[in-house]
Amino acid sequence: MKRERVARLTGKPGNWVAVELETRKVVAEATTLKAVARIVARKGLKRTSFTRVPSPDCALIL
């Protein structure tokens, strides 16, 4: 996969974000998923995906 398809996920760790799949940029950010989903719906953004900004020092293993 080409390098330019890789996004640099920025934002405050712990926040929910919506990433636009074409540009791989964060287009919405909030502390709750509900709020991010509302922003995405209001902006009429279609090709997005939700995730959370990982904490820099947090292991992800459960």
Place this chain on the structure above:
Amino acid sequence: MTVLSFPFQEVRVARSRLYPAGAKLVPFILLALVGAAAQVPLMLVADSGADYTIVSNEIAPLLGLDLKAGERTSFCGTSGQQQEAYVHRLDIVIQNADNSVRYAADVAFASLPRSVAGLLGRVGFFDRFVVTFNQPANQIILRSVV
């Protein structure tokens, strides 16, 4: 066999001995959970250390799920604390620009640490794909076995 390929996602972090470039690579996978009310697109971390696939309970209402209608179970996080989770049967759609795979899987919903939207674990993800992490080439390859 369907083959899907993804790049790792870069997450900006403070420069340190572990991350001299000020970024770390995280194996995020693009997918959608399919519920009765909606399809929720997500980027979840592929984590072979997770026993099963588990996502934040904040996602349940967007899918139209009654969270506590699922089968109750419990798990231990890194904190060592026992936490409850509710398991629902859902369709998962994983796709990139070239291919897509859809399958039904048991997904647990729980209150997760603020740094995690969800984890693709050994049940519900690693049992469905041969997963190759090729971090030097910045590539995650999924070969479907479903």
